[in-house]
Amino acid sequence: MSFLTRSKIDAALVLAVALAWARPAIAEPLRLRGDALVQTRSPVGLVVLSGEDRLRPWLSAETVTWLGATGGSQPVGATGDVVTLSVRARDAATGSELRTGRMIVTMGAVRPVHLDGVRGLMRAFGGTTVEAFGGVPVVRGFAYDTFDWTAGGRLGQSVGDVATFGGSYAVRRRGGQRDDEEVGADLALTPAPWLTAAARAAFDVIARAPTDALASVSVQKDDVRAEVFTTHRSPGRLLPRTSLFSVLGDFAATSTGATARWRAFPRLELVATGSVQVQGDEVGGQGLGRATLALDDEWAGSIGLEARRVDFAGARWVGARAIASLPLSSAFRVATEIELVRPDEPRGRGALWPWALGAIAWRSPSGWEVATALEASVGPEYRESLHALARVSYAFGEPPVRGRTSP
Amino acid sequence: MSPLLRFALLVSLLSLAACAGLLGIKPRDTQRPFEHRSHSLAGIGCTTCHEGITHAGDTGPLHIPEPAKCVGCHTRPHDSRPCGTCHGQSHTREENRLAREHLRFSHERHVPKLGGQCVPCHAAAGKSEQTTLRPPMAQCLSCHNHKDQWTTRDCEGCHVDLPSELARPSSHVFHEGDFVREHGVRAASARDLCATCHGEGFCASCHGITVAALPWKLGFDRPSLTGLHRAGFASRHSDEARSNPGLCTTCHDSERFCLDCHAKRGRSAFGGGISRNPHPPDWVRARGGEHGRAARMDPMSCASCHGGAGEALCVGCHRVGGPGGNPHGRGFASALDMTRDQPCRACHAQ
Numbered sequence A: 001m002s003f004l005t006r007s008k009i010d011a012a013l014v015l016a017v018a019l020a021w022a023r024p025a026i027a028e029p030l031r032l033r034g035d036a037l038v039q040t041r042s043p044v045g046l047v048v049l050s051g052e053d054r055l056r057p058w059l060s061a062e063t064v065t066w067l068g069a070t071g072g073s074q075p076v077g078a079t080g081d082v083v084t085l086s087v088r089a090r091d092a093a094t095g096s097e098l099r100t101g102r103m104i105v106t107m108g109a110v111r112p113v114h115l116d117g118v119r120g121l122m123r124a125f126g127g128t129t130v131e132a133f134g135g136v137p138v139v140r141g142f143a144y145d146t147f148d149w150t151a152g153g154r155l156g157q158s159v160g161d162v163a164t165f166g167g168s169y170a171v172r173r174r175g176g177q178r179d180d181e182e183v184g185a186d187l188a189l190t191p192a193p194w195l196t197a198a199a200r201a202a203f204d205v206i207a208r209a210p211t212d213a214l215a216s217v218s219v220q221k222d223d224v225r226a227e228v229f230t231t232h233r234s235p236g237r238l239l240p241r242t243s244l245f246s247v248l249g250d251f252a253a254t255s256t257g258a259t260a261r262w263r264a265f266p267r268l269e270l271v272a273t274g275s276v277q278v279q280g281d282e283v284g285g286q287g288l289g290r291a292t293l294a295l296d297d298e299w300a301g302s303i304g305l306e307a308r309r310v311d312f313a314g315a316r317w318v319g320a321r322a323i324a325s326l327p328l329s330s331a332f333r334v335a336t337e338i339e340l341v342r343p344d345e346p347r348g349r350g351a352l353w354p355w356a357l358g359a360i361a362w363r364s365p366s367g368w369e370v371a372t373a374l375e376a377s378v379g380p381e382y383r384e385s386l387h388a389l390a391r392v393s394y395a396f397g398e399p400p401v402r403g404r405t406s407p
Numbered sequence B: 001m002s003p004l005l006r007f008a009l010l011v012s013l014l015s016l017a018a019c020a021g022l023l024g025i026k027p028r029d030t031q032r033p034f035e036h037r038s039h040s041l042a043g044i045g046c047t048t049c050h051e052g053i054t055h056a057g058d059t060g061p062l063h064i065p066e067p068a069k070c071v072g073c074h075t076r077p078h079d080s081r082p083c084g085t086c087h088g089q090s091h092t093r094e095e096n097r098l099a100r101e102h103l104r105f106s107h108e109r110h111v112p113k114l115g116g117q118c119v120p121c122h123a124a125a126g127k128s129e130q131t132t133l134r135p136p137m138a139q140c141l142s143c144h145n146h147k148d149q150w151t152t153r154d155c156e157g158c159h160v161d162l163p164s165e166l167a168r169p170s171s172h173v174f175h176e177g178d179f180v181r182e183h184g185v186r187a188a189s190a191r192d193l194c195a196t197c198h199g200e201g202f203c204a205s206c207h208g209i210t211v212a213a214l215p216w217k218l219g220f221d222r223p224s225l226t227g228l229h230r231a232g233f234a235s236r237h238s239d240e241a242r243s244n245p246g247l248c249t250t251c252h253d254s255e256r257f258c259l260d261c262h263a264k265r266g267r268s269a270f271g272g273g274i275s276r277n278p279h280p281p282d283w284v285r286a287r288g289g290e291h292g293r294a295a296r297m298d299p300m301s302c303a304s305c306h307g308g309a310g311e312a313l314c315v316g317c318h319r320v321g322g323p324g325g326n327p328h329g330r331g332f333a334s335a336l337d338m339t340r341d342q343p344c345r346a347c348h349a350q
Helices: A003-020 B003-022 B036-041 B090-102 B137-141 B147-151 B179-197 B200-204 B233-243 B257-265 B291-297 B299-306 B308-318
Strands: A030-039 A044-052 A059-070 A077-090 A097-105 A113-123 A128-137 A149-159 A163-174 A177-192 A195-204 A209-221 A224-233 A253-265 A268-279 A282-294 A302-312 A315-327 A332-343 A353-363 A368-379 A383-396
Touching (some): A059 B200, A113 A149, A177 B179, A209 B179, A224 B179, A302 B233, A315 B233
Antiparallel strands (some): A030 A044, A030 A383, A059 A077, A097 A113, A113 A128, A128 A149, A177 A195, A195 A209, A224 A253, A253 A268, A268 A282, A302 A315, A315 A332, A368 A383
């Protein structure tokens, strides 16, 4: 790691620590949330900071910084990356905005881009939206690749609150060559409060074939919600076009299924999902059933059971998971989670992969949160492992989370 | 009726009652909705108890009556505890407090326009069974036409800070069912709607494209939260990847992510200790072997180790005129220049 990179990480750490020791005040325009997770496996953390100017409400900024520690075969030290760091100017009257800095751009049906650059959104009268972005794709660890750039946009149209549709385009160049070039279309419909539908599809301009497509229709009536969905994804076309593995041809994977949720009783929720998957001559499927019983009317505590079966393309296993979460008081909470997975074909990986976690968490009214846990597992990769986890979170200038948070 | 049958009946009834409580059919707490209706029928105006509410602004006290106000009329209380212990529900008081914290609302400006009436908004107060006294958002929209603000997602006129409010939308979008899987297709058309409540950092904390972000690990003490990487994901990740071809690559860097982790831990993908070769013995044979089919089904798995310089391994056999034959699938087409562009020229170079 270069001196410059280390300096940036050190500066981010100093900033995070300095802000964490600032005095909290509800009316502050600055909001900070810092989460540090310490594991015996590898310590990592996220620092989320956002700021608004009350005198200039059209201006805001936010950043998410990821921090971690290196080890294993690498020299012991600190590592990190800025996931987002952007400034946004927004016109409240029209909803138009301009964001600059590091951001994740998801625009219509084309694939997301992690970008150092600019994104603009302009709303015209009549529900028309024009979006555009351009910049340099982010490379891990503050590095840059020469001659890399990406650009794209979306033209969208809303029809009242009933429908939104749009067309999008994105191109990415790597080393001076076309790496990805996609066009996409998207549609969202809410013809009635109980009915929603959405679809998107992307087309690879270089391979002249679809990349991926998703569609979903859901209905909700009182305590029952049902959804049917289908996805069509071409793994080879999701790779950069400069990759040799992108030329193997179209072996797209298609999945079609349904999900149903039923609040059978005020405190009991049942969820079931099933899908059929097809890829080439492979046919398989997945299924999941889950029951969650709340221990109080606010759903602050709950117990749950989940069963899952996966049978597709050499991945064949059954699993069961049990969870329990119980608030001991307004400040303390205990939770446990147990999972058992049995592969159909162990292939030297063990016949059963158990995993368990027990946690206790404490939250103070001033914004501090501390949680610790023990995680134990026997799996194909680690054989037996026991890890301790600890998380320290601090929210500054942000109202603490209250009320129902699950399911 | 025999004593045994009577006993069985009693046990059944008790079990039924216990189940009803457990499933939430019969709340166990002693709190009940405040008797607004009976007070109103007795001719007691709202402001008699909620003194000063007509002049309340955006900030200040909540104007919930203290026990001293109750005993002004109920001079002989039947219980020594504060009246609010049983009369009125704690969640309605919490709703009041949250409304004060999160909403810009002034009773002083609204009450005169409604002729001093409270029930037009607080319609639930007139019912004997109240679940909430806070007017729904639809009630506000029955007078305030916020079409322009709705179109431009400008919610700050009423909501102090929607992202930190963590309000669950009532009707216009659903976060029910398997929303983790569903959200991608919905966000495609309505990302700006998502952005009304969720900041940039909310997406980035899961979609860390260049870093291993922390989708669920930070919430390890909340097992009811769903996510793709929960519980023993580390044990089953190879099977999960195989059962959803291409899904991993929608977030993770296909050419580096797997290799980085496996090399760091010195692990192969097929168990058997620290062997670096993850492939079974018949992976590559003189007449092909399993590798060709596997590569076509899941090319990302290959690219995760053999991407970049590792591709030379393939070109050694699959070049034009080489023993590996044509690796392209049926109907293969490309707009790239075969002799000039990468990766074509690796095999097709003149």
